[in-house]
Amino acid sequence: MSGKSRRDFLKSTALIGAGVTGLTTTAKAGPQNILSEDRMGVLVDTTVCVGCRNCEWACKDAHNLPAGNLEDYEDRKVLDTKRRPGTDALTVVNEYSHGKNSSLPIDVKVQCMHCDHPACVSACIVGAFTKHENGTVTWDTDMCIGCRYCMAACPFQVPAFEYDKALNPMIMKCDFCFDRTKEGKLPACVEICPVEALTYGKRSDLIKIARDRIKRNPDKYVDHILGETEVGGTSWMYLASKDFAELEFPKLGKNPAPGVSESIQHGIFAYFVPPISLYALLGGIMWITKRRKELDEEVK
Template sequence: MDLSRRGFFKVLGAGGAAIGTGFGTANASEIPAPSEDSLGCLVDTTLCVGCRKCEQACNQRHNLPAPEESFEELTVLEKERRMDETSYTVVNKYYPENIGTLTWRERPTFVKFQCMHCNDPSCVSACIVGALTKQENGAVIYDAKKCIGCRYCMVACPFQVPAYEFDNALTPQVRKCTFCFEYVKDGGLPACAQVCPREVITFGKRKDLLHLAEWKMKNNPDKYVDHIYGQHEVGGTSWLYLSSEPFETIGFPKLSDDPPPRLTEKIQHSLFQYFAAPVILYTFLGGVMMATGFMKNGKKKISDKPSQKGDTHES
């Protein structure tokens, strides 16, 4: 045997550690708990008139390129828009719809959209280099210096928020709402919440915003649908919404309460538990066979066997 006793136990120990690591990984995940002091915004869509002041304030604070049409131009609301690398927030206009036998309000609903700053962000989970991080105050922020441009965050986001600078060939970045992090951490307000003339956006601690939303719904049951969007969707978001219309009719996706990262981790962990461990085991056994010369000895025995041609003797 070519493998010494000490070498054999080294191989055995390495294989055992690998298998142990595989099972350990399968049970390592925990759902991160949001901070009690995390901040957020409550958007009461029943108050919004679509003035686009929030878009303008966001554009100016972040030095974004000017839009093709001025912010006073309200005809742009007739077409549904999405956030992009030049617009961190947009307002859309939705006309009333008939849902079954119910006819909802006659006036259109205006809805402001931006990054939702999820409690358990899919973009953060998907980022392989840590360019996106969830802060204690609730903001999901981006570090361009770490980004490698893989754009996994764009695929992972359930709200389709992150946008990529495809036109920037040299230093492209992923762009999205920052929750005005640099201002908020010093006690300031997000630009959109600060400028809103109708006080559509209420900024504060998320737990207090939930209490406010519940109070509004309780005292105005005919005004609001009985749902706070963002309270539970994808594990909860920092941005919360009230509406007089069903949310699925005003641009909001219908999502599970489970955070997507928990689902993907369950899949990964199942693979580790039921697939990776056997692979590691067979790899380990193969390594032992090679190290002990089993394969070499087997080949040698086959080669030492005389061929049928060699067994034939001339008479």
């Protein structure tokens, strides 16, 4: 044997082991404070939005997607069909009839809501999604394996997949202009909006502002801030003059979306009680049937 005794070997392995666990614990000990009081959000006031679609242009421009000329976005015919955010446009504006006033349609900007408890983060099997302290939900294209679980998990059906790409297709969605906000800039859509229908600020402030607007104009708004409590709260929140279901928002409960899948999964394996009792039950049935057979044979 070399100069090292068995005792030394055990010591060093114990130390390495402790180090590794130490490392992993520090990595896990720093999960970001995703429900920070200072997390940011956007309040979309659909009663203010004029449907100019400048946000669509600014978004593409900021994300190096083919954007074209800003002037071309004046064509309102695009609004005749309902669109969804996709790989070529991370945000889109859809138009709905006002009902009361035909000359004033309701325009609704659609993009990732940046949930407080994002289902995509919990569904992603490779951990490519991250919820940041400032509210943003981003994903790492290098880690993404293209399983599209995030698309299935998202309650707002936002993530899009580059189906048209044969090689290395990726998931695409609004990243809340994470790179811009890091530099202290505003999200591109917020910055360009001519009427400031998009208000960027602390989520807690935005809720107060939204409540105040509803209180001051009870005839103008429905008394509902979409995103305040839906699926546990979202960073992007909406005000509207008519029921959100009529604006094609999904009807969602207050429980966080990952809660459903997680509770099922966790429930099945909690303290191993359910599996053990299941096996015990099966074992019991086996034992009873076996015993019955034996009794039958004895009778014969």
